[in-house]
Amino acid sequence: MKNRLLSLDVLRGLTMILMTVVNNPGDWGHVYAPLLHAEWHGCTPTDLVFPTFLFIVGITTVLATPVKTLNKVALQKLITRGLRIFCLGLFLSFFSKIHFLDWEGIPLLSFRLVITLVVAYALFGNYNKTTQLYVAVAVFLIMMVLAFGGFKDFETVRIPGVLQRIAIVYLIITLIYLSTGLTVQLGIATVLLIVYWLLMTYIPVPGFGEANLEKGTNLAAWLDNRLLGGHLWVTSKTWDPEGILSTLPAIATGILGLWTGSILVSNRTIGQKFTFLFVMAVSGIAAGWLWGLSFPVNKALWTSSYVLYAAGWALLCFTLFYYIIDIRGWKRFTQPFVAFGVNPMIVFFLSGIIPRVWNVIKIQVTGTAGEMVGMKEYWYKYILSPRFSNPMNASLADALIYLLFWYVIVSILYRNRIIIKV
Structure with a gap:
């Protein structure tokens, strides 16, 4: 990791963080506008992630x-x-x-x-x-x-x-x-x-x-x-x-x-x-x-x-990160971003698999006549969402919790200097 350009890893990490958040809201019907793609013409912050x-x-x-x-x-x-x-x-x-x-x-x-x-x-x-x-x-x-x-x-x-x-x-x-x-x-x-x-x-x-x-x-x-x-x-x-x-x-x-x-x-x-x-x-x-x-x-x-x-x-x-990190030397805040930035492919691949896994695992809803829902839906609809009065905040919270889950994983990989390359 010594010869990597730190500002670039931070930007890549920020990109992966945003990609994880915008791809995994708790409820697609309740998402703050900046975290959605433009309906057609136009550009939101989300539209800038992939390019x-x-x-x-x-x-x-x-x-x-x-x-x-x-x-x-x-x-x-x-x-x-x-x-x-x-x-x-x-x-x-x-x-x-x-x-x-x-x-x-x-x-x-x-x-x-x-x-x-x-x-x-x-x-x-x-x-x-x-x-x-x-x-x-x-x-x-x-x-x-x-x-x-x-x-x-x-x-x-x-x-x-x-x-x-x-x-x-x-x-x-x-x-x-x-x-x-x-x-x-x-x-x-x-x-x-x-x-x-x-x-x-x-x-x-x-x-x-x-x-x-x-x-x-x-x-x-x-x-x-x-x-x-x-x-x-x-x-x-x-x-x-x-x-x-x-x-x-x-x-x-x-x-x-x-x-x-x-x-x-x-x-x-x-x-x-x-x-x-x-x-x-x-x-x-x-x-x-x-x-x-x-x-x-x-x-x-x-x-x-x-x-x-x-x-x-x-x-x-990138230029702002380059100035802050590589020119000014302000690096204390970089660790979470770098942890995501050095292992982008494993995050993207498995973060696409995990929600699909959760949807297959069914849980019976308490108080119903045998109604079964996917674990992801059960977690959001019956455990997380009721704790919020604003459904937009609940949806965002679900995405942030999923992000925290991934942060734990990439931090362990980073601390052990494990970079999974394709």
């Missing part, structure tokens, strides 16, 4: 690659890590759809957990590098066969997702970083943003007519439905916020992280780095807002204006 993580992926790629070498070994390592992250995200979609014979309740849950342990070892295990690649490919192919092979249980399993997008962006921007210079990288990002803007605002949508940015009828939604129909976000069914076309501008988000990392490892003085990054952060926010007047800031579409706006905020937060 900040992608932005950090770009910075980390530079800091973790002191020598730019694209050979067989580096390529194998890159593909293996990308596949492992992709498969972890994919398995989150598969978990609740796994069935065996006519098993239900605890027997079915036990079977799912055994499969989870096998998959977790396959994708987190630290064994022979070549074997890691073969295993990752095997896990990927098995899930693809289950999804597209006519198996009823998996015919609507979601293919895109947050970890899947992280994997794709990580793979592509690392290849770009290892094979090009900064000027070319920024050129690629610019082209991606402009091409995406042109596609979304000028290309007619088959079956819907003129180009538009509405739910379900825009070009990105059409492409998702055309290529992944039936395997999309369950809430929308006809489009996906981590879909195919919107991955293009997401790659630009990662490249802006590469650019930031390149500034950090440059020969500039610390003061020059801070000043330059601060100016670029404010400029990004302003440019995104201005572009948003004609191409609205929209997280679900990952619009080009959203890329600049969100990257600007991510860079501003």
Whole structure:
């Protein structure tokens, strides 16, 4: 942990903390507005969480690659890590759809957990590098066969997702970083943003007519439905916020992280780095807002204006942490954030599994004629919520308790210097 940039770990930790809170309210019907995504156009603090993580992926790629070498070994390592992250995200979609014979309740849950342990070892295990690649490919192919092979249980399993997008962006921007210079990288990002803007605002949508940015009828939604129909976000069914076309501008988000990392490892003085990054952060926010007047800031579409706006905020937060922690040396408050920041993948993966486990375990409600509810619902509805007069506070309290649960776990890992890598 000695050579890590502390301010970056703090920002990553803050991102994971916010991601854990916004993904796990006690009641989705009672959530404070800043902890919800914008309904469509617009941007809330929650909408800034995911692009900040992608932005950090770009910075980390530079800091973790002191020598730019694209050979067989580096390529194998890159593909293996990308596949492992992709498969972890994919398995989150598969978990609740796994069935065996006519098993239900605890027997079915036990079977799912055994499969989870096998998959977790396959994708987190630290064994022979070549074997890691073969295993990752095997896990990927098995899930693809289950999804597209006519198996009823998996015919609507979601293919895109947050970890899947992280994997794709990580793979592509690392290849770009290892094979090009900064000027070319920024050129690629610019082209991606402009091409995406042109596609979304000028290309007619088959079956819907003129180009538009509405739910379900825009070009990105059409492409998702055309290529992944039936395997999309369950809430929308006809489009996906981590879909195919919107991955293009997401790659630009990662490249802006590469650019930031390149500034950090440059020969500039610390003061020059801070000043330059601060100016670029404010400029990004302003440019995104201005572009948003004609191409609205929209997280679900990952619009080009959203890329600049969100990257600007991510860079501003990083720059402030960089000043406070790395320049001024104020580090006493950092431990909780760093504990989350050095183990992000295990937190994201298991925090997606645990609520699904709780929902399978049923508890009989006292005073009812055998009514059974999931343990998560029972805890919130019958134990926690009655202690609050405001349901919004109860919902937030549930998320914070879950966060505290994870803080205990990551603190133990951190104190024992255990970093679980993919």
